[in-house]
Amino acid sequence: MTNNKPATTLTNAFKKSSKTFIGFLTAGDPTFEKSVKQILALAEAGTDIIEIGIPFSDPVADGPVIQAADLRAFAAEITTDKVFELVAAVRQKSQVPLAFLVYLNNVFKYGYEKFFKRCAKLQVGGLIIPDLPFEERAEVLPFAQKYGVALIPLVAPTSGQRIPSVVKDATGFVYAVSSMGVTGVRDQINTDLAKMVAEIHQATDVPVAIGFGIHTPQQAARVAQVADGVIVGSAIVKIIAQNKQQTLTELKKYATAMKKALSSRLNKSK
Incomplete structure (x- = not known):
């Protein structure tokens, strides 16, 4: 894959000097207008990759915070067209690596060819499609x-022996799900993450x-x-949900704290 492929913008965001911080928010x-400013604020605060959720009526992988x-x-x-316009507005000011969280029906209805072509034009590096089983990726x-x-x-956590098949020929990065269930903040994560990541x-x-x-x-x-990195969604969306005058300041403060934690000497090597 050549360096101008969008997927490489994601892989290149993972650096040896610190672990990668990926922040999620919902487009619109x-x-x-506020979404554009939020993305730019996260980027300015050092967020390495921004995952943009395309709104969907039945987001089966998402908890109440992201559903709201x-x-x-x-x-x-x-709409999906509006999301692409939003990314175009971001691209006027920032080349921060981007990925979409999108459900398959949105991509299907838009048209596979048209959707991926627009992603490439706007340097959207990858798609996370929670309801696309590995066995049906060929479509x-x-x-x-x-x-x-x-x-x-x-x-x-239940992938087990299927892991080699699931990640075969992967590009961008691999999204390791820490816990079963839907998205949302958790005080405890009981999965053996070291074992899963090693596999x-x-x-x-x-x-x-x-x-x-x-x-x-x-x-x-x-x-x-x-x-190699962490993904945070619901905590960021909760800040946005408050819709306060200082939301951008709070987003920057949060992203800076997360990035600092991932840049600590403790995490510079595995």
């Missing part, structure tokens, strides 16, 4: 490969980021001892 929550964000985005009349994979956009595989690393050289449940700098630092 609470408005188009989808409803606010729908109230702001955010989408040719378009992802054509445009150099990663189909980011999800590895769950992923045995099967692929692509970086591994852990998500679901992480919300404090202390949690992020612990998880980063075994992973």
